[in-house]
Amino acid sequence: MKLKCVIVDDEPLAADLLRSYALQTPFLDVAGVYNSAIDALPRINEGGINLIFLDINMPKINGMEFSKTLPASIKIIFTTAYDQYAIEGFKVNALDYLLKPISYVDFLQASNRALDWFKVMNNISAESIFVKSGYQYKKLEYSNILYIENQKDYVRFFLEGQSEPVSSLMNIQQLAEKLPCHVFMRVHRSFIVNLDKVKTVERNCIVFGKTLIPVSDTYREQFNLFLNKGIL
Incomplete structure (x- = not known):
């Protein structure tokens, strides 16, 4: 099973790192990398996206607010440098929460959690x-x-x-x-x-x-x- 994912982070280096992690992960298919939620929205609206690695602290609209506008079928893994958002993240049904700097081990664990979730939902x-x-x-x-x-x-x-x-x-x-x-x-x-x-x-x-x-x-x-x- 493959998950089509999008990476949204206003820091280009952080976005590139997540992209490199996703490319190393066999069950992830990167559909796009964006530096703002607004830029990512047209691709998300096209459909077919399963998972978003979403930074919280971004200009115009932050990741937490943006996540509330997304359909429930899209799962969120938040990425941020600030751990005070953890509880709020789970209130909006985030699947996981990655604290920067993010290691590949942590990224893979969160991605596997997402894969397990989709496997369960597809086995009904x-x-x-x-x-x-x-x-x-x-x-x-x-x-x-x-x-x-x-x-x-x-x-x-x-x-x-x-x-x-x-x-x-x-x-x-x-x-x-x-x-x-x-x-x-x-x-x-x-x-x-x-x-x-x-x-x-x-x-x-x-x-x-x-x-x-x-x-x-x-x-x-x-x-x-x-x-x-x-x-x-």
Whole structure:
């Protein structure tokens, strides 16, 4: 699998270094190197970009603000000389954060993380999903999933008959878009439920044993339509 990437950094030497790293990495295909977000935008808008190595401190529009304008399908690895941006970077669903000066080892680790993410997202089938948990890929049958919970950069899959959830580095929005909508429904910014497993609803909460999953206002109308189909 190859990832088509773009490098955006207003420092020419830093941009050239990242380009040289990307060219050394077999699964990366460099689609362009730019010294500002504005210059990179036409190429990004053409489509087909998977990954952006994006500097934060740039003129006109900084990388953090620019990342908020990009589609969720494009993953971001931030590059910066200032570590105070780390927490903010993960708030905008950055896949990783590289602190300058960047070594090739750090670059490769972040790139491998991106590759793993895309492999997981491409392994969603009609009946199951492969997820990377730790150093393993685990096949989860849809019929065994009760619900999915978002926790920062990870999601946790709660399975029928299994006390411990399976955790995977994944974005819940991307996951929700790829899971079959006739089986799964997002009912809260932090929760996706398997509709076949919904047995009890109490006061706008879905009951799974001792766990209560709230149905937020954003998703309540859609969920109520599902419930009304089954009411006699």
